[in-house]
Amino acid sequence: MNNVLEARAGREGKKGDCSVHLVRTDSGGVSIEVASTAGDMFAENIRADAKRALDCLGIEHCRLAVDDAGALDYVIQARVEAAARRLWPVEGPGCLPVTRVEYGPPRRERLRRTRLYMPGNNPDLMRNGGLFGADCVILDLEDSVSPAEKDAARVLVRNTLLCVDYFGCERIVRINPLSTEYGEADLEMIVPCGVDTILIPKCESAGDVRGVEEIVSRIEKEHGIGHEVLLMPLIETARGVLGAFEVAGASERVVALCFGAEDFTADIGAERTREGTESFTARSLIVLGAKAAGIQAIDTVFSDIADEEGLVASTEEAMALGFEGKGVIHPAQIAPVHKVFTPSPERIEYAKKVVAAIEKARSEGSGVATIGSKMIDAPIEARARKILRLAEALGLLAGE
Amino acid sequence: MIRNALGRSIPEEIDGRKLRPFEGAHAGHGGGRTAGAPIRASVDYTDKLRSSLDEVLDDIALRDGMTVSFHHHLRNGDNVVNMVVDKLAERGLKDLTLAPSALFPVHEPLIRHIESGVISHVEGSMNGPVGRACSLGRMKRTCVLRSHGGRYRAIQDGDLHVDVAFIAAPAADAFGNCNGHSGPSACGVMGYALADSLYADHVVVLTDNLMPFPVHPWVIRGGHVDHVCVVDRLGDPSQIISGTTVMTRSPTRQLIGEYAARLVRDAGLLDEPGFSFQAGAGGVPLAFLNYLGGIMRAKGVTASFARGGSNAYLVRMLEEGLVGYILDGQCFDLEGVRSLRENPRHLETDPFTSYCYHTKGNFAPMVKVGILGATEIDVDFNVNVNTHSDGWLLHGIGGFTDVTDSYMTIIAAPLLRGRLPVIVDSVTTVTAPGEVIDVLVTERGIAVNPAREDILRRLEGTDLPLTSIQELRRMAAETVGEPAKPQFEERIVALIEWRDGTVIDVVRQLKQEAQG
Numbered sequence: 001m002n003n004v005l006e007a008r009a010g011r012e013g014k015k016g017d018c019s020v021h022l023v024r025t026d027s028g029g030v031s032i033e034v035a036s037t038a039g040d041m042f043a044e045n046i047r048a049d050a051k052r053a054l055d056c057l058g059i060e061h062c063r064l065a066v067d068d069a070g071a072l073d074y075v076i077q078a079r080v081e082a083a084a085r086r087l088w089p090v091e092g093p094g095c096l097p098v099t100r101v102e103y104g105p106p107r108r109e110r111l112r113r114t115r116l117y118m119p120g121n122n123p124d125l126m127r128n129g130g131l132f133g134a135d136c137v138i139l140d141l142e143d144s145v146s147p148a149e150k151d152a153a154r155v156l157v158r159n160t161l162l163c164v165d166y167f168g169c170e171r172i173v174r175i176n177p178l179s180t181e182y183g184e185a186d187l188e189m190i191v192p193c194g195v196d197t198i199l200i201p202k203c204e205s206a207g208d209v210r211g212v213e214e215i216v217s218r219i220e221k222e223h224g225i226g227h228e229v230l231l232m233p234l235i236e237t238a239r240g241v242l243g244a245f246e247v248a249g250a251s252e253r254v255v256a257l258c259f260g261a262e263d264f265t266a267d268i269g270a271e272r273t274r275e276g277t278e279s280f281t282a283r284s285l286i287v288l289g290a291k292a293a294g295i296q297a298i299d300t301v302f303s304d305i306a307d308e309e310g311l312v313a314s315t316e317e318a319m320a321l322g323f324e325g326k327g328v329i330h331p332a333q334i335a336p337v338h339k340v341f342t343p344s345p346e347r348i349e350y351a352k353k354v355v356a357a358i359e360k361a362r363s364e365g366s367g368v369a370t371i372g373s374k375m376i377d378a379p380i381e382a383r384a385r386k387i388l389r390l391a392e393a394l395g396l397l398a399g400e
Numbered sequence: 401m402i403r404n405a406l407g408r409s410i411p412e413e414i415d416g417r418k419l420r421p422f423e424g425a426h427a428g429h430g431g432g433r434t435a436g437a438p439i440r441a442s443v444d445y446t447d448k449l450r451s452s453l454d455e456v457l458d459d460i461a462l463r464d465g466m467t468v469s470f471h472h473h474l475r476n477g478d479n480v481v482n483m484v485v486d487k488l489a490e491r492g493l494k495d496l497t498l499a500p501s502a503l504f505p506v507h508e509p510l511i512r513h514i515e516s517g518v519i520s521h522v523e524g525s526m527n528g529p530v531g532r533a534c535s536l537g538r539m540k541r542t543c544v545l546r547s548h549g550g551r552y553r554a555i556q557d558g559d560l561h562v563d564v565a566f567i568a569a570p571a572a573d574a575f576g577n578c579n580g581h582s583g584p585s586a587c588g589v590m591g592y593a594l595a596d597s598l599y600a601d602h603v604v605v606l607t608d609n610l611m612p613f614p615v616h617p618w619v620i621r622g623g624h625v626d627h628v629c630v631v632d633r634l635g636d637p638s639q640i641i642s643g644t645t646v647m648t649r650s651p652t653r654q655l656i657g658e659y660a661a662r663l664v665r666d667a668g669l670l671d672e673p674g675f676s677f678q679a680g681a682g683g684v685p686l687a688f689l690n691y692l693g694g695i696m697r698a699k700g701v702t703a704s705f706a707r708g709g710s711n712a713y714l715v716r717m718l719e720e721g722l723v724g725y726i727l728d729g730q731c732f733d734l735e736g737v738r739s740l741r742e743n744p745r746h747l748e749t750d751p752f753t754s755y756c757y758h759t760k761g762n763f764a765p766m767v768k769v770g771i772l773g774a775t776e777i778d779v780d781f782n783v784n785v786n787t788h789s790d791g792w793l794l795h796g797i798g799g800f801t802d803v804t805d806s807y808m809t810i811i812a813a814p815l816l817r818g819r820l821p822v823i824v825d826s827v828t829t830v831t832a833p834g835e836v837i838d839v840l841v842t843e844r845g846i847a848v849n850p851a852r853e854d855i856l857r858r859l860e861g862t863d864l865p866l867t868s869i870q871e872l873r874r875m876a877a878e879t880v881g882e883p884a885k886p887q888f889e890e891r892i893v894a895l896i897e898w899r900d901g902t903v904i905d906v907v908r909q910l911k912q913e914a915q916g
Contacts, residue, residue: 015818016818037818038790038818038819038820038883039790040790040884041789041790041820041883041884041886042819042880042881042883042884043884044884045819045880045881045882045883068819069818070816070817070818070819070820071819072819072879072880073881100878128651128652128843131652131655131843131844132651132655330651331651331654331655332651332654
């Protein structure tokens with residue numbers, strides 16, 4: 001029996017959020033008090049949203065106060081549910097909001113030039129996260145959420161997945177490591193609710209990936225989910241770097257290896273620099289591990305959002321090393337990163353020439369072609385076709 | 401009651417004054433003759449200098465019910481309005497009409513003078529706390545809200561007769577020449593005080609920076625000034641230049657600014673000779689300026705002029721040669737003040753040259769793009785900048801309706817503020833009719849007024865996220881649900897005047913349960 005009598009959830013006075021104060025009572029039914037920055041305009045809506053969550057969780061007696069700063073319905077429900085979960089054990093899925101977005105099964109092959117990180121306990125940032133043109137969004141339950149709010153963020157991220165349209169971005173959730181008390185609970189709540197990909201922090205071995213895979217498979221079976229959720233291990237320790245190939249090949253579900261420089265530099269006892277010399281070898285090893293396993297490699301974030309020049313240099317270096325994308329922490333970083341990962345018209349033209357030459361040679365019964373004095377062989381063709389696939393995905397071949 | 405051209409009910413008369421209903425944005429053609437100040441003789445003006453406000457007031461025939469006016473270039477740092485009204489209250493005056501070009505939160509102490517009957521009502525502009533008092537019905541008479549150009553027109557036409565104009569002047573000489581270019585309270589442009597200086601019965605210049613004759617440029621000319629009075633300080637310099645000029649970090653606001661800049665580019669306006677634009681302070685306009693500057697640099701094009709509110713970003717564009725001139729209505733930061741003082745291509749303007757509808761021309765229609773914010777916009781593109789969706793009157797019109805004369809008037813606003821939708825079925829209060837609003841830019845799509853077929857044609861084949869305003873409305877409603885509507889009393893507390901002096905809408909007193 002839980003002896004806690006009252007609980008709070010939500011961030012007080014933060015735009016787009018609300019804080020709730022829930023008190024257990026034994027009788028007297030449900031009473032809901034509402035205060036809002038929008039005055040009385042949404043008082044009835046807020047009351048109805050809160051009531052829906054309480055009904056859904058089977059709570060018949062309580063006193064609830066909602067202090068609202070412009071929260072949407074699914075946020076209010078998430079905050080009420082989070083507070084309730086701190087007072088009562090909840091059986092079953094909890095209070096799922098009415099789904100208002102459509103999404104298909106996760107797609108293995110896709111562009112992952114940018115993955116926009118958003119803190120999982122901040123509804124205002126997550127609401128508009130799909131508007132900025134990132135290839136992927138990451139709703140983060142790990143480092144950007146304090147231990148005391150892990151449970152509340154989990155409910156909010158679940159509701160966000162069900163209610164916020166990310167317009168075809170890959171919807172990634174970074175869970176907490178399975179070695180913590182949060183990791184498995186994160187998966188239980190997130191996997192059934194339309195997540196595309198799980199970002200697994202601090203991966204060091206195949207076991208780390210397989211542990212997640214087992215739980216994910218079980219949840220998929222239990223919920224009759226007809227598709228396979230994808231996995232994306234995050235390498236951020238010395239051991240992880242040395243185990244990159246093993247991690248990359250640990251599961252069929254793994255689509256990319258990601259690098260996390262902040263934890264890595266701390267792990268090896270170095271300082272993080274603008275140039276990133278301290279992680280050069282690690283990044284190369286991650287690219288090698290990923291490519292050897294036939295998956296994508298994605299570079300770490302560039303953490304100074306005001307330094308666009310540094311961001312571009314860091315992205316150019318990442319591309320030169322073989323990375324396909326980069327993490328971003330602010331929407332302003334998206335356009336510069338995309339620009340670097342977008343093939344120039346000259347490269348596209350050359351790739352077209354290569355493919356045309358090799359096809360012509362093939363039709364004439366030869367396996368080798370030339371452009372000018374340069375021999376065109378299989379790897380050059382493969383690279384050219386990759387550029388053209390990328391160009392097509394980006395709509396750069398339109399009208400042809 | 402009569403219905404105006406937008407179907408809003410307007411009383412035929414209020415406080416003994418006949419009202420003219422709004423007939424259309426450009427239906428008015430003037431007529432009649434302008435007002436004029438009394439004729440004086442220079443022989444009576446050999447010594448205008450007074451050492452205290454009391455001395456000045458001793459020299460003026462003060463009476464109950466008179467109109468006193470102020471400009472708002474000192475913004476939230478202004479000390480003058482409170483100081484003068486306190487003095488008038490001390491002298492036992494009642495039923496004054498307060499005619500400021502704008503009020504700020506710093507003017508909250510006026511509420512006590514409103515409640516005690518010293519001030520009967522406000523004509524011009526109200527913001528924040530005084531607007532709140534108006535919404536609650538605390539004023540004895542009906543307030544009138546006018547744009548900057550509308551205020552000039554009302555004074556010029558004689559609709560608003562100013563008995564005493566108090567002009568805060570950061571730099572003045574003993575003859576009354578003054579400007580805002582220097583001194584501890586430097587505010588830059590001072591054009592909002594021009595009409596007051598030309599048409600008031602009595603003109604008082606207050607300064608904390610008395611300079612040797614002649615102060616030049618004489619934005620306000622000494623020949624119009626009755627008295628010059630030195631006071632300790634006009635205001636708080638840290639608040640004169642308010643903090644609305646920091647680049648927004650909100651990704652959503654940046655995105656709206658980016659869309660607006662791309663709209664201007666893709667409409668082909670940058671490629672035509674004589675491109676010009678207006679963008680003031682605030683998150684979205686600054687983001688717009690930032691993106692527009694980037695596009696202009698990349699394309700190697702320039703604007704013939706930009707209309708300020710000046711700020712550091714606009715000044716940089718001027719100094720870089722991206723804009724030929726700044727035609728400035730007010731300075732939003734110290735960079736604006738410095739540039740105005742130093743750069744011969746940074747010109748000081750007033751509402752007569754830029755905004756007034758009853759003139760033989762002003763340059764507002766020459767501006768190609770005007771970017772503006774709003775509290776509400778409805779599916780007919782009518783815009784509200786005065787009241788919030790909950791019915792509170794919290795903002796003046798500013799230059800809003802005057803800027804709508806530009807070729808492409810853009811409302812740039814987020815789809816939601818908190819949970820409140822910005823796009824509604826019908827605005828709570830109409831400040832500007834849909835016929836003058838051309839494009840709505842939100843973070844979730846751009847809607848062009850269907851009446852602007854020329855703009856729609858310009859945008860064919862672009863990759864802008866074009867949609868309809870109905871679709872944006874639907875999107876907002878689906879996200880937030882339907883808010884409750886505010887409840888109003890019958891009593892009208894304020895008139896919203898269109899630029900030509902007709903009434904476009906009224907604001908009613910808010911019903912307060914607590915008031916019983």
